[in-house]
Amino acid sequence: MNKQTAHYHLPGLFEFYELYRMFLPLFREHREYFYDWCDIGSIYGAPPDCIWGGGRVSLENHDAGEVLALLQEYGISARLTFSNSKLIEEHLSDRKCNELCALFSENTEPENGVIVHSELLLQYLKRLTRWAVKLTLPVGHLERVKFCVQ
Secondary structure, eight states: OOOOOEEEEESOTTTTHHHHHHHHHHHHHTGGGSOTTEEEEEEEEOOTTOGGGTOOOOSOOOOHHHHHHHHHHTTOEEEEEEOOTTOOGGGGGOHHHHHHHHHHHSOTTTTOEEEEOOHHHHHHHHHSTTEEEEEEOSSTTOEEEEEOOO
16 A cells, blocks of 8 residues: 655644643654654744844744754754845845745755845845755745755
C-alpha cells in the first residue's frame, strides 16, 4: 500500500515560538498522539518589526537565532514571510531584513525559504548570490524563493 503524508505548513514562526518550544518535543516523542499520515512541512512568519513582513502586529518577538535553532533541532524548514506589497527601492537596504535573510540562508538542512509578494523584493533576492531557485506557488502570483548556498 502506498501511504501518503500530508505536510502541514504552520503559522507563527516568531509569534508562537513558546508554543512550538513545548509542542515540537511532544510531536517528536509521542507520535502516537498524532495521525501517522501528517507531518510538519514548515513553519512560516516574520518578526513584527520587519519592514518586508507586511506589518503584522505581535507582542511576541523572539531572537531569530533561537527560533532558527529550534526548527533545525527538529528538522523543520523555516519560511520567512515577506508579504509587504508596498515595498519601495529604499526598503531593500533594511539592515534587519538583510541580516535575517543571511542568517536563515546559512543552513541547508532542512532547506529554509522565503515567501514573497513584491516583485521588487523577489528580483532583489534573486540578484543576491545566496538566492537561487524560484518556485511558483499555485496561489495567484505569490512566489517562493528558496535559500540555496552556492
